[in-house]
Amino acid sequence: MITRDIDRFLAAARSTPADFGPATARAAFLVAPDGFRLAGQSAADNHYMADASAFDAARASAQHRDLHRAIAQVLPAVCFAGDPETPDALFPNNVFATAAGRYVVGRMRHPVRQREAARADIRGFFRELLGYAEADLSTQPHPCELTGALVIDRARGLGFAGLSERCDEEGARLMHDALGLRATLVFDLAEGEYHTNVVLAVLAGRAVLACPGGFADPAVVDAIAALYAPHAILLSPAEHAGFAGNAIALSDDTVWMSGGAARVLSQATRGALAAAGFKLRSVELDAIEAGGGSLRCCVGEVY
Template structure:
Protein backbone atom coordinates (compact mmCIF):
# COMPACT_ATOMS: atom_id res chain seq x y z
CA UNK A 1 0.00 0.00 0.00
CA UNK A 2 1.10 3.54 -0.79
CA UNK A 3 -1.46 6.16 0.08
CA UNK A 4 -2.35 9.61 1.34
CA UNK A 5 -5.26 8.10 3.30
CA UNK A 6 -4.17 8.34 6.95
CA UNK A 7 -6.87 6.04 8.29
CA UNK A 8 -6.20 3.31 5.73
CA UNK A 9 -2.47 3.51 6.38
CA UNK A 10 -2.89 3.28 10.15
CA UNK A 11 -5.27 0.34 9.86
CA UNK A 12 -2.64 -1.63 7.96
CA UNK A 13 0.44 -0.37 9.79
CA UNK A 14 -0.91 -1.14 13.27
CA UNK A 15 -1.33 -4.77 12.32
CA UNK A 16 2.20 -5.25 11.01
CA UNK A 17 4.63 -7.22 13.11
CA UNK A 18 8.25 -6.00 13.45
CA UNK A 19 9.44 -8.90 11.30
CA UNK A 20 10.22 -7.14 8.03
CA UNK A 21 13.95 -7.09 8.68
CA UNK A 22 16.64 -5.75 11.01
CA UNK A 23 15.58 -2.51 12.70
CA UNK A 24 19.05 -0.99 12.32
CA UNK A 25 21.74 -1.19 9.65
CA UNK A 26 24.54 -3.74 9.60
CA UNK A 27 27.05 -1.17 8.31
CA UNK A 28 27.23 2.48 7.34
CA UNK A 29 28.95 4.55 4.68
CA UNK A 30 29.98 8.19 4.53
CA UNK A 31 31.38 10.52 1.89
CA UNK A 32 34.12 12.93 2.94
CA UNK A 33 33.37 16.68 2.70
CA UNK A 34 36.25 17.37 0.30
CA UNK A 35 35.76 20.81 -1.23
CA UNK A 36 32.90 21.57 1.16
CA UNK A 37 31.31 24.85 0.08
CA UNK A 38 27.97 26.48 -0.64
CA UNK A 39 26.04 24.66 -3.37
CA UNK A 40 24.02 27.50 -4.85
CA UNK A 41 21.48 25.22 -6.56
CA UNK A 42 20.74 23.32 -3.36
CA UNK A 43 20.41 26.54 -1.41
CA UNK A 44 17.45 27.53 -3.59
CA UNK A 45 15.13 25.19 -1.67
CA UNK A 46 17.03 24.48 1.55
CA UNK A 47 16.30 27.12 4.16
CA UNK A 48 18.75 25.52 6.60
CA UNK A 49 21.84 26.37 4.50
CA UNK A 50 24.12 29.13 5.71
CA UNK A 51 25.64 31.92 3.65
CA UNK A 52 28.84 31.16 1.73
CA UNK A 53 31.08 32.95 4.23
CA UNK A 54 29.89 30.63 7.03
CA UNK A 55 31.41 27.53 5.40
CA UNK A 56 34.62 26.28 7.01
CA UNK A 57 35.90 23.34 4.97
CA UNK A 58 38.76 22.49 7.33
CA UNK A 59 36.53 22.40 10.40
CA UNK A 60 33.89 20.41 8.50
CA UNK A 61 36.51 17.84 7.51
CA UNK A 62 37.74 17.46 11.10
CA UNK A 63 34.20 17.06 12.40
CA UNK A 64 33.43 14.49 9.71
CA UNK A 65 36.46 12.43 10.74
CA UNK A 66 35.21 12.54 14.34
CA UNK A 67 31.82 11.34 13.12
CA UNK A 68 33.49 8.43 11.33
CA UNK A 69 35.40 7.46 14.45
CA UNK A 70 32.25 7.56 16.57
CA UNK A 71 30.29 5.35 14.18
CA UNK A 72 33.18 2.94 13.66
CA UNK A 73 33.00 2.12 17.37
CA UNK A 74 29.40 0.95 16.84
CA UNK A 75 29.35 -0.78 13.45
CA UNK A 76 31.54 -1.17 10.34
CA UNK A 77 31.71 2.24 8.66
CA UNK A 78 33.43 3.06 5.38
CA UNK A 79 34.13 6.53 4.02
CA UNK A 80 34.42 7.35 0.33
CA UNK A 81 36.47 10.27 -0.95
CA UNK A 82 34.66 13.50 -1.65
CA UNK A 83 34.81 15.59 -4.82
CA UNK A 84 34.99 19.40 -4.96
CA UNK A 85 32.64 19.25 -7.97
CA UNK A 86 29.92 17.78 -5.73
CA UNK A 87 29.90 19.96 -2.59
CA UNK A 88 26.77 18.25 -1.17
CA UNK A 89 28.17 14.73 -1.50
CA UNK A 90 28.77 14.44 2.25
CA UNK A 91 24.99 13.81 2.44
CA UNK A 92 24.98 10.49 0.52
CA UNK A 93 21.78 9.02 1.94
CA UNK A 94 19.82 11.12 -0.53
CA UNK A 95 21.54 9.45 -3.49
CA UNK A 96 22.16 5.84 -2.40
CA UNK A 97 19.98 3.58 -0.25
CA UNK A 98 19.93 -0.15 0.39
CA UNK A 99 17.66 -3.03 1.26
CA UNK A 100 18.82 -6.62 1.71
CA UNK A 101 20.36 -7.77 -1.56
CA UNK A 102 19.85 -4.53 -3.50
CA UNK A 103 20.83 -0.89 -3.68
CA UNK A 104 18.87 2.03 -5.06
CA UNK A 105 20.24 5.09 -6.83
CA UNK A 106 18.02 8.13 -6.34
CA UNK A 107 16.91 10.89 -8.69
CA UNK A 108 18.17 14.20 -7.32
CA UNK A 109 16.37 17.42 -8.11
CA UNK A 110 19.41 19.62 -8.70
CA UNK A 111 22.04 18.95 -11.41
CA UNK A 112 24.87 19.56 -8.93
CA UNK A 113 23.62 16.56 -6.96
CA UNK A 114 22.73 14.43 -9.98
CA UNK A 115 26.48 14.12 -10.59
CA UNK A 116 26.79 12.09 -7.39
CA UNK A 117 24.59 9.33 -8.78
CA UNK A 118 27.16 8.59 -11.48
CA UNK A 119 29.94 7.65 -9.06
CA UNK A 120 31.44 4.39 -10.25
CA UNK A 121 33.22 3.70 -6.96
CA UNK A 122 30.08 3.74 -4.83
CA UNK A 123 28.10 1.79 -7.41
CA UNK A 124 30.98 -0.67 -7.63
CA UNK A 125 31.12 -1.09 -3.88
CA UNK A 126 27.48 -2.13 -3.75
CA UNK A 127 27.27 -3.97 -7.06
CA UNK A 128 30.64 -5.72 -7.22
CA UNK A 129 32.01 -5.85 -3.68
CA UNK A 130 28.72 -6.61 -1.92
CA UNK A 131 27.01 -8.24 -4.91
CA UNK A 132 23.85 -6.17 -4.53
CA UNK A 133 21.37 -5.85 -7.39
CA UNK A 134 21.03 -2.29 -8.71
CA UNK A 135 17.76 -0.38 -9.01
CA UNK A 136 18.57 2.88 -10.79
CA UNK A 137 16.01 5.66 -10.46
CA UNK A 138 18.47 8.39 -11.42
CA UNK A 139 17.57 8.55 -15.12
CA UNK A 140 13.79 8.94 -14.74
CA UNK A 141 12.22 12.37 -14.39
CA UNK A 142 10.56 12.30 -10.96
CA UNK A 143 12.56 13.59 -7.96
CA UNK A 144 13.15 10.79 -5.48
CA UNK A 145 15.78 11.75 -2.92
CA UNK A 146 15.68 8.43 -1.08
CA UNK A 147 16.08 8.46 2.70
CA UNK A 148 16.10 12.24 2.77
CA UNK A 149 12.54 12.27 1.47
CA UNK A 150 11.50 8.83 2.76
CA UNK A 151 11.87 7.95 6.44
CA UNK A 152 11.64 4.18 6.92
CA UNK A 153 10.68 1.95 9.81
CA UNK A 154 12.83 -1.01 8.80
CA UNK A 155 11.40 -3.32 11.45
CA UNK A 156 7.86 -3.11 10.08
CA UNK A 157 8.63 -2.23 6.48
CA UNK A 158 6.72 1.04 6.46
CA UNK A 159 7.68 4.41 5.01
CA UNK A 160 6.81 8.05 5.53
CA UNK A 161 7.22 10.06 2.34
CA UNK A 162 7.18 13.82 2.73
CA UNK A 163 6.39 15.49 -0.58
CA UNK A 164 8.22 18.61 -1.67
CA UNK A 165 10.27 19.78 -4.63
CA UNK A 166 12.69 16.96 -3.73
CA UNK A 167 10.06 14.18 -3.97
CA UNK A 168 6.77 14.03 -5.85
CA UNK A 169 4.09 11.32 -5.63
CA UNK A 170 5.51 9.26 -8.48
CA UNK A 171 8.99 9.51 -6.97
CA UNK A 172 7.57 8.24 -3.69
CA UNK A 173 5.95 5.30 -5.49
CA UNK A 174 9.19 4.43 -7.21
CA UNK A 175 11.08 4.44 -3.91
CA UNK A 176 8.35 2.42 -2.18
CA UNK A 177 8.57 -0.25 -4.87
CA UNK A 178 12.37 -0.21 -5.10
CA UNK A 179 12.77 -0.75 -1.37
CA UNK A 180 9.96 -3.32 -1.23
CA UNK A 181 8.04 -1.61 1.56
CA UNK A 182 4.76 -2.95 2.91
CA UNK A 183 3.07 0.43 3.36
CA UNK A 184 4.01 4.06 2.75
CA UNK A 185 2.14 7.15 3.87
CA UNK A 186 2.52 10.16 1.57
CA UNK A 187 1.96 13.66 2.94
CA UNK A 188 2.96 17.24 2.22
CA UNK A 189 5.80 18.85 4.07
CA UNK A 190 5.26 22.37 5.33
CA UNK A 191 6.22 25.13 2.90
CA UNK A 192 9.97 25.67 3.03
CA UNK A 193 10.83 22.16 4.23
CA UNK A 194 12.94 20.18 1.81
CA UNK A 195 13.42 16.72 3.35
CA UNK A 196 11.38 14.52 5.66
CA UNK A 197 14.42 13.37 7.62
CA UNK A 198 14.90 16.87 8.99
CA UNK A 199 11.47 16.76 10.65
CA UNK A 200 11.00 13.04 11.38
CA UNK A 201 13.15 10.19 12.65
CA UNK A 202 12.14 6.61 13.38
CA UNK A 203 14.56 5.00 15.81
CA UNK A 204 15.04 1.22 15.70
CA UNK A 205 11.36 0.74 14.88
CA UNK A 206 10.11 1.70 18.32
CA UNK A 207 10.45 5.47 18.75
CA UNK A 208 9.69 8.49 16.59
CA UNK A 209 10.92 12.05 16.80
CA UNK A 210 8.51 14.48 15.13
CA UNK A 211 8.91 18.19 14.45
CA UNK A 212 5.30 19.27 13.94
CA UNK A 213 6.11 22.60 12.29
CA UNK A 214 7.64 20.64 9.42
CA UNK A 215 4.35 19.02 8.40
CA UNK A 216 1.63 20.73 6.37
CA UNK A 217 -1.15 18.75 8.09
CA UNK A 218 -1.19 18.30 11.89
CA UNK A 219 -3.25 15.13 11.40
CA UNK A 220 -0.19 13.43 9.93
CA UNK A 221 1.83 14.27 13.05
CA UNK A 222 -0.95 12.89 15.26
CA UNK A 223 -1.16 9.70 13.21
CA UNK A 224 2.56 8.96 13.28
CA UNK A 225 2.76 9.81 16.98
CA UNK A 226 -0.09 7.39 17.70
CA UNK A 227 1.76 4.63 15.90
CA UNK A 228 4.80 4.99 18.18
CA UNK A 229 3.04 5.88 21.43
CA UNK A 230 4.07 6.08 24.20
CA UNK A 231 7.53 6.73 22.74
CA UNK A 232 6.72 9.46 20.25
CA UNK A 233 8.74 12.57 20.96
CA UNK A 234 7.14 15.77 19.67
CA UNK A 235 9.92 18.32 19.31
CA UNK A 236 9.69 21.98 20.17
CA UNK A 237 10.46 24.70 17.64
CA UNK A 238 13.91 25.21 19.17
CA UNK A 239 14.65 21.47 19.02
CA UNK A 240 13.51 21.44 15.40
CA UNK A 241 15.78 24.37 14.53
CA UNK A 242 18.75 22.57 16.13
CA UNK A 243 18.25 19.46 13.94
CA UNK A 244 16.93 17.19 16.70
CA UNK A 245 14.71 15.58 14.04
CA UNK A 246 17.78 14.68 11.97
CA UNK A 247 18.75 11.78 14.22
CA UNK A 248 19.44 8.09 13.67
CA UNK A 249 19.75 4.86 15.64
CA UNK A 250 22.56 2.61 14.42
CA UNK A 251 21.99 0.15 17.25
CA UNK A 252 19.22 -0.73 19.65
CA UNK A 253 20.48 1.43 22.51
CA UNK A 254 21.83 4.73 21.16
CA UNK A 255 20.32 7.59 19.17
CA UNK A 256 22.88 9.76 17.41
CA UNK A 257 22.43 13.46 16.72
CA UNK A 258 24.65 16.52 16.43
CA UNK A 259 26.00 18.16 19.55
CA UNK A 260 23.89 21.23 18.79
CA UNK A 261 20.83 19.00 18.73
CA UNK A 262 21.85 17.27 21.93
CA UNK A 263 22.23 20.59 23.72
CA UNK A 264 18.78 21.64 22.49
CA UNK A 265 17.04 18.56 23.90
CA UNK A 266 14.71 19.41 26.75
CA UNK A 267 14.82 17.36 29.92
CA UNK A 268 11.41 15.96 28.98
CA UNK A 269 12.61 14.87 25.56
CA UNK A 270 15.75 13.28 26.94
CA UNK A 271 13.68 11.42 29.55
CA UNK A 272 11.34 10.06 26.88
CA UNK A 273 14.26 8.77 24.82
CA UNK A 274 15.73 7.17 27.94
CA UNK A 275 12.40 5.52 28.74
CA UNK A 276 12.43 4.07 25.23
CA UNK A 277 15.86 2.57 25.91
CA UNK A 278 18.10 5.09 24.14
CA UNK A 279 21.19 6.88 25.29
CA UNK A 280 21.98 10.03 23.32
CA UNK A 281 25.27 10.08 21.43
CA UNK A 282 26.47 13.35 19.94
CA UNK A 283 29.21 14.68 17.68
CA UNK A 284 30.05 18.34 17.07
CA UNK A 285 28.86 19.13 13.55
CA UNK A 286 28.24 22.87 13.46
CA UNK A 287 30.48 23.33 10.42
CA UNK A 288 28.69 20.59 8.52
CA UNK A 289 25.28 21.98 9.51
CA UNK A 290 26.14 25.10 7.50
CA UNK A 291 25.45 22.87 4.51
CA UNK A 292 21.79 22.54 5.45
CA UNK A 293 21.87 19.05 6.90
CA UNK A 294 23.03 17.38 10.07
CA UNK A 295 24.09 14.00 11.38
CA UNK A 296 21.47 11.71 9.86
CA UNK A 297 21.99 13.32 6.43
CA UNK A 298 25.64 12.22 6.54
CA UNK A 299 24.83 8.54 7.06
CA UNK A 300 24.24 5.99 4.32
CA UNK A 301 22.93 2.72 5.73
CA UNK A 302 23.84 -0.77 4.54
CA UNK A 303 21.14 -3.40 5.11
Protein backbone atom coordinates in the same frame (compact mmCIF):
# COMPACT_ATOMS: atom_id res chain seq x y z
CA MET B 1 0.31 -0.23 -0.33
CA ILE B 2 1.17 3.43 -0.82
CA THR B 3 -1.47 5.97 0.13
CA ARG B 4 -2.34 9.45 1.32
CA ASP B 5 -5.26 8.01 3.31
CA ILE B 6 -4.19 8.25 6.95
CA ASP B 7 -6.80 5.85 8.31
CA ARG B 8 -6.04 3.25 5.65
CA PHE B 9 -2.33 3.49 6.37
CA LEU B 10 -2.81 3.22 10.13
CA ALA B 11 -5.00 0.16 9.76
CA ALA B 12 -2.32 -1.56 7.70
CA ALA B 13 0.59 -0.37 9.83
CA ARG B 14 -0.96 -1.51 13.11
CA SER B 15 -1.35 -5.03 11.78
CA THR B 16 2.15 -5.23 10.34
CA PRO B 17 4.57 -7.42 12.32
CA ALA B 18 8.11 -6.35 13.08
CA ASP B 19 9.63 -9.03 10.88
CA PHE B 20 10.56 -7.07 7.76
CA GLY B 21 14.24 -7.05 8.67
CA PRO B 22 16.76 -5.69 11.17
CA ALA B 23 15.61 -2.46 12.81
CA THR B 24 19.05 -0.87 12.42
CA ALA B 25 21.77 -1.05 9.79
CA ARG B 26 24.58 -3.60 9.76
CA ALA B 27 27.11 -1.06 8.42
CA ALA B 28 27.35 2.57 7.40
CA PHE B 29 28.94 4.53 4.58
CA LEU B 30 29.94 8.17 4.41
CA VAL B 31 31.42 10.52 1.81
CA ALA B 32 34.14 12.96 2.85
CA PRO B 33 33.34 16.69 2.55
CA ASP B 34 36.12 17.41 0.05
CA GLY B 35 35.42 20.74 -1.64
CA PHE B 36 32.75 21.59 0.94
CA ARG B 37 31.23 24.96 0.06
CA LEU B 38 27.91 26.62 -0.58
CA ALA B 39 26.05 24.95 -3.45
CA GLY B 40 23.84 27.67 -4.85
CA GLN B 41 21.38 25.27 -6.50
CA SER B 42 20.78 23.41 -3.26
CA ALA B 43 20.40 26.63 -1.31
CA ALA B 44 17.43 27.57 -3.51
CA ASP B 45 15.13 25.20 -1.60
CA ASN B 46 17.02 24.53 1.64
CA HIS B 47 16.51 27.32 4.15
CA TYR B 48 18.73 25.54 6.69
CA MET B 49 21.84 26.36 4.63
CA ALA B 50 24.09 29.16 5.85
CA ASP B 51 25.57 31.96 3.80
CA ALA B 52 28.78 31.24 1.92
CA SER B 53 30.83 33.14 4.52
CA ALA B 54 29.83 30.61 7.21
CA PHE B 55 31.36 27.62 5.40
CA ASP B 56 34.62 26.37 6.94
CA ALA B 57 35.88 23.47 4.85
CA ALA B 58 38.75 22.53 7.16
CA ARG B 59 36.53 22.44 10.24
CA ALA B 60 33.88 20.47 8.39
CA SER B 61 36.48 17.91 7.32
CA ALA B 62 37.79 17.52 10.88
CA GLN B 63 34.26 17.12 12.28
CA HIS B 64 33.42 14.58 9.59
CA ARG B 65 36.48 12.51 10.60
CA ASP B 66 35.31 12.69 14.21
CA LEU B 67 31.91 11.39 13.11
CA HIS B 68 33.47 8.53 11.17
CA ARG B 69 35.62 7.50 14.12
CA ALA B 70 32.67 7.63 16.50
CA ILE B 71 30.39 5.56 14.28
CA ALA B 72 33.14 3.02 13.63
CA GLN B 73 33.13 2.21 17.35
CA VAL B 74 29.68 0.65 17.03
CA LEU B 75 29.43 -0.75 13.49
CA PRO B 76 31.57 -1.09 10.36
CA ALA B 77 31.79 2.27 8.60
CA VAL B 78 33.47 3.06 5.28
CA CYS B 79 34.14 6.59 4.03
CA PHE B 80 34.45 7.32 0.32
CA ALA B 81 36.53 10.20 -0.98
CA GLY B 82 34.70 13.40 -1.77
CA ASP B 83 34.77 15.37 -5.01
CA PRO B 84 35.18 19.16 -5.19
CA GLU B 85 32.68 19.16 -8.07
CA THR B 86 29.97 17.77 -5.78
CA PRO B 87 29.99 19.97 -2.66
CA ASP B 88 26.85 18.33 -1.17
CA ALA B 89 28.18 14.77 -1.50
CA LEU B 90 28.78 14.48 2.24
CA PHE B 91 25.03 13.79 2.48
CA PRO B 92 25.06 10.45 0.59
CA ASN B 93 21.85 9.00 2.03
CA ASN B 94 19.91 11.19 -0.41
CA VAL B 95 21.57 9.50 -3.39
CA PHE B 96 22.17 5.87 -2.33
CA ALA B 97 20.01 3.63 -0.15
CA THR B 98 19.92 -0.08 0.53
CA ALA B 99 17.53 -2.87 1.40
CA ALA B 100 18.27 -6.57 1.79
CA GLY B 101 20.28 -7.63 -1.24
CA ARG B 102 19.76 -4.46 -3.26
CA TYR B 103 20.83 -0.85 -3.55
CA VAL B 104 18.86 2.07 -4.92
CA VAL B 105 20.19 5.14 -6.72
CA GLY B 106 17.98 8.18 -6.27
CA ARG B 107 17.01 10.94 -8.66
CA MET B 108 18.22 14.24 -7.25
CA ARG B 109 16.42 17.47 -8.05
CA HIS B 110 19.46 19.68 -8.67
CA PRO B 111 22.07 19.01 -11.38
CA VAL B 112 24.91 19.63 -8.91
CA ARG B 113 23.68 16.63 -6.93
CA GLN B 114 22.74 14.49 -9.93
CA ARG B 115 26.48 14.14 -10.56
CA GLU B 116 26.79 12.12 -7.34
CA ALA B 117 24.57 9.36 -8.71
CA ALA B 118 27.10 8.58 -11.44
CA ARG B 119 29.91 7.58 -9.06
CA ALA B 120 31.33 4.30 -10.27
CA ASP B 121 33.17 3.60 -7.01
CA ILE B 122 30.06 3.69 -4.82
CA ARG B 123 28.01 1.74 -7.35
CA GLY B 124 30.85 -0.78 -7.62
CA PHE B 125 31.05 -1.13 -3.85
CA PHE B 126 27.44 -2.26 -3.70
CA ARG B 127 27.28 -4.17 -6.95
CA GLU B 128 30.67 -5.87 -7.19
CA LEU B 129 31.83 -6.11 -3.58
CA LEU B 130 28.52 -6.72 -1.80
CA GLY B 131 26.78 -8.38 -4.74
CA TYR B 132 23.67 -6.22 -4.43
CA ALA B 133 21.18 -5.89 -7.26
CA GLU B 134 20.72 -2.35 -8.57
CA ALA B 135 17.55 -0.28 -8.81
CA ASP B 136 18.54 2.88 -10.67
CA LEU B 137 16.00 5.70 -10.40
CA SER B 138 18.47 8.41 -11.34
CA THR B 139 17.59 8.72 -15.03
CA GLN B 140 13.79 9.01 -14.74
CA PRO B 141 12.27 12.50 -14.36
CA HIS B 142 10.64 12.36 -10.91
CA PRO B 143 12.69 13.63 -7.94
CA CYS B 144 13.07 11.02 -5.21
CA GLU B 145 15.87 11.83 -2.80
CA LEU B 146 15.74 8.50 -0.97
CA THR B 147 16.14 8.53 2.80
CA GLY B 148 16.15 12.30 2.85
CA ALA B 149 12.58 12.33 1.53
CA LEU B 150 11.56 8.88 2.82
CA VAL B 151 11.87 7.92 6.50
CA ILE B 152 11.66 4.16 6.95
CA ASP B 153 10.66 1.89 9.81
CA ARG B 154 12.96 -0.97 8.86
CA ALA B 155 11.54 -3.39 11.41
CA ARG B 156 8.06 -3.30 9.85
CA GLY B 157 8.76 -2.14 6.32
CA LEU B 158 6.83 1.11 6.69
CA GLY B 159 7.63 4.32 4.83
CA PHE B 160 6.84 7.96 5.53
CA ALA B 161 7.26 10.01 2.36
CA GLY B 162 7.15 13.78 2.71
CA LEU B 163 6.54 15.61 -0.54
CA SER B 164 8.44 18.75 -1.48
CA GLU B 165 10.43 19.97 -4.46
CA ARG B 166 12.85 17.12 -3.64
CA CYS B 167 10.22 14.36 -3.97
CA ASP B 168 6.93 14.19 -5.87
CA GLU B 169 4.16 11.57 -5.64
CA GLU B 170 5.53 9.42 -8.44
CA GLY B 171 8.99 9.64 -6.92
CA ALA B 172 7.55 8.39 -3.63
CA ARG B 173 5.95 5.44 -5.42
CA LEU B 174 9.20 4.59 -7.17
CA MET B 175 11.09 4.56 -3.87
CA HIS B 176 8.37 2.49 -2.19
CA ASP B 177 8.61 -0.12 -4.93
CA ALA B 178 12.42 -0.10 -5.21
CA LEU B 179 12.85 -0.64 -1.47
CA GLY B 180 10.10 -3.26 -1.31
CA LEU B 181 8.18 -1.55 1.49
CA ARG B 182 4.93 -2.95 2.81
CA ALA B 183 3.08 0.33 3.36
CA THR B 184 4.01 3.97 2.77
CA LEU B 185 2.17 7.06 3.93
CA VAL B 186 2.49 10.01 1.55
CA PHE B 187 1.97 13.54 2.86
CA ASP B 188 2.99 17.14 2.23
CA LEU B 189 5.78 18.74 4.16
CA ALA B 190 5.23 22.25 5.47
CA GLU B 191 6.13 25.04 3.10
CA GLY B 192 9.86 25.61 3.16
CA GLU B 193 10.80 22.11 4.34
CA TYR B 194 12.93 20.17 1.90
CA HIS B 195 13.47 16.72 3.46
CA THR B 196 11.40 14.50 5.73
CA ASN B 197 14.43 13.32 7.69
CA VAL B 198 14.93 16.81 9.10
CA VAL B 199 11.52 16.67 10.77
CA LEU B 200 11.02 12.95 11.44
CA ALA B 201 13.12 10.05 12.71
CA VAL B 202 11.97 6.50 13.39
CA LEU B 203 14.30 5.04 16.02
CA ALA B 204 14.96 1.28 15.87
CA GLY B 205 11.33 0.64 14.95
CA ARG B 206 9.95 1.45 18.39
CA ALA B 207 10.09 5.22 18.89
CA VAL B 208 9.76 8.37 16.83
CA LEU B 209 11.00 11.95 16.94
CA ALA B 210 8.71 14.35 15.09
CA CYS B 211 8.75 18.11 14.53
CA PRO B 212 5.08 19.15 14.18
CA GLY B 213 6.01 22.38 12.43
CA GLY B 214 7.53 20.45 9.57
CA PHE B 215 4.24 18.90 8.41
CA ALA B 216 1.56 20.63 6.35
CA ASP B 217 -1.25 18.63 8.01
CA PRO B 218 -1.27 18.18 11.82
CA ALA B 219 -3.33 15.01 11.35
CA VAL B 220 -0.27 13.30 9.89
CA VAL B 221 1.73 14.06 13.02
CA ASP B 222 -1.12 12.79 15.19
CA ALA B 223 -1.28 9.55 13.22
CA ILE B 224 2.46 8.90 13.42
CA ALA B 225 2.44 9.69 17.14
CA ALA B 226 -0.46 7.27 17.68
CA LEU B 227 1.37 4.52 15.81
CA TYR B 228 4.48 4.81 18.01
CA ALA B 229 2.83 5.62 21.33
CA PRO B 230 3.93 5.65 24.09
CA HIS B 231 7.33 6.45 22.57
CA ALA B 232 6.29 9.29 20.27
CA ILE B 233 8.35 12.38 21.06
CA LEU B 234 7.16 15.69 19.65
CA LEU B 235 9.96 18.23 19.37
CA SER B 236 9.72 21.93 20.10
CA PRO B 237 10.45 24.64 17.50
CA ALA B 238 13.87 25.17 19.10
CA GLU B 239 14.67 21.45 18.90
CA HIS B 240 13.43 21.43 15.30
CA ALA B 241 15.65 24.37 14.35
CA GLY B 242 18.61 22.72 16.09
CA PHE B 243 18.39 19.57 13.92
CA ALA B 244 17.19 17.31 16.75
CA GLY B 245 14.82 15.67 14.27
CA ASN B 246 17.78 14.71 12.07
CA ALA B 247 18.73 11.82 14.32
CA ILE B 248 19.40 8.13 13.77
CA ALA B 249 19.56 4.92 15.78
CA LEU B 250 22.57 2.87 14.72
CA SER B 251 21.86 0.20 17.33
CA ASP B 252 18.89 -0.83 19.42
CA ASP B 253 19.95 1.21 22.41
CA THR B 254 21.55 4.45 21.17
CA VAL B 255 20.36 7.54 19.31
CA TRP B 256 22.86 9.75 17.51
CA MET B 257 22.51 13.46 16.76
CA SER B 258 24.79 16.45 16.45
CA GLY B 259 26.25 18.23 19.45
CA GLY B 260 24.17 21.31 18.70
CA ALA B 261 21.01 19.23 18.54
CA ALA B 262 21.82 17.52 21.83
CA ARG B 263 22.33 20.86 23.56
CA VAL B 264 18.87 22.14 22.64
CA LEU B 265 17.06 19.01 23.86
CA SER B 266 14.63 19.65 26.67
CA GLN B 267 14.70 17.54 29.81
CA ALA B 268 11.34 16.13 28.75
CA THR B 269 12.80 14.93 25.44
CA ARG B 270 15.82 13.43 27.16
CA GLY B 271 13.56 11.65 29.60
CA ALA B 272 11.34 10.33 26.82
CA LEU B 273 14.36 8.92 24.95
CA ALA B 274 15.54 7.24 28.14
CA ALA B 275 12.06 5.80 28.74
CA ALA B 276 12.18 4.32 25.23
CA GLY B 277 15.46 2.60 26.11
CA PHE B 278 17.87 4.90 24.31
CA LYS B 279 21.15 6.45 25.35
CA LEU B 280 22.21 9.59 23.52
CA ARG B 281 25.48 10.09 21.66
CA SER B 282 26.45 13.25 19.85
CA VAL B 283 29.25 14.60 17.66
CA GLU B 284 30.02 18.27 17.04
CA LEU B 285 28.93 19.08 13.49
CA ASP B 286 28.30 22.82 13.44
CA ALA B 287 30.52 23.34 10.39
CA ILE B 288 28.73 20.60 8.47
CA GLU B 289 25.32 21.97 9.48
CA ALA B 290 26.16 25.12 7.50
CA GLY B 291 25.44 22.89 4.50
CA GLY B 292 21.81 22.48 5.52
CA GLY B 293 21.98 18.96 6.94
CA SER B 294 23.14 17.28 10.11
CA LEU B 295 24.24 13.90 11.44
CA ARG B 296 21.59 11.66 9.95
CA CYS B 297 22.12 13.25 6.51
CA CYS B 298 25.79 12.22 6.63
CA VAL B 299 25.09 8.54 7.31
CA GLY B 300 24.26 6.09 4.56
CA GLU B 301 22.96 2.77 5.86
CA VAL B 302 23.84 -0.69 4.66
CA TYR B 303 21.12 -3.29 5.23
